[in-house]
Amino acid sequence: MxxxxxxxxxxxxxxxxxxxxxxxxxxxxxxxxxxxxxxxxxxxxxxxxxxxxxxxxxxxxxxxxxxxxxxxxxxxxxxxxIEPMGDFDPSHVLIEDVSPERWCGGRQSLHRLATAFDQLPDRCREVVWLRRVEELPQKEVAKRLGISEKTVEKHIAKGMRLLADALSAEAGTHPLFAHTVNSDDVQHHAD
The missing domain is CATH 1.10.1740 (Rna Polymerase Sigma Factor; Chain: A)
Structure with missing residues (x-):
């Protein structure tokens, strides 16, 4: 145009x-x-x-x-x-026992959490952010958003459940969890 x-x-x-x-x-x-x-x-x-x-x-x-x-x-x-800056090498960290795999896994976990957080419903995401990230008291969150404290509690519970569900669903497909035992394996070995 x-x-x-x-x-x-x-x-x-x-x-x-x-x-x-x-x-x-x-x-x-x-x-x-x-x-x-x-x-x-x-x-x-x-x-x-x-x-x-x-x-x-x-x-x-x-x-x-x-x-x-x-x-x-x-x-x-x-x-x-969490992105490296300049010539930063993940092996130059203060804690010597952090392997490159663990460092990379941490970055992937943060990315999965950010993605799950972005998928929360708008109001729920606002409440979770204010309460869990900014660490505002429940009363302040309710006042700032013009909702009741009970509604804040409900949004927190819903947000935490949705985040946990999203992360656990992804963990089930993650290669690190590929060898977990499922109910069919248990039944097969029981016979």
Missing amino acids: TQAPLDHWFVNQILIHETALLRYLHRHWSHPDEVPDLRQELYARVYEAAAKGLPTQPKAFLFTSARHLMTDRLRRNKVVS
Whole structure:
């Protein structure tokens, strides 16, 4: 798409939602002074994506992109990258008994956890993040999200169950667990 039609689309389909977008960002982002930067980064992302292909539902795309941007920012602020930097060699760690296999396995486990976390329902993911990662008290999470403490408890329980289910389901297909005994093997050996 050429510049002029894309600019026209952006103004008519995206910028018209700026007031609602700002309300959304202020409601869900705990650092109000960062909202203008979030908005600009979001607009850049949406514009770049639209240059490759226009979304069929621009408003939904805008707000979904905003949610993803905030999640990315939270993750970036809270998690130290597990990717090696520069000439970092996994064997140069403080704990000498960490083998390359164990180091790699830890990275894979973190990746599986991040993937499972991203698949949680939106509200559930927010609650789990605030409660387990940011370690906010249950009462503060309820206040921040405008829900009851009982609802926070339910989201935590659901989130933990879904994460455990996702990780255990993946573990069943993981090569390290390929030799686990299943019920058919037990029955066969019992005969």
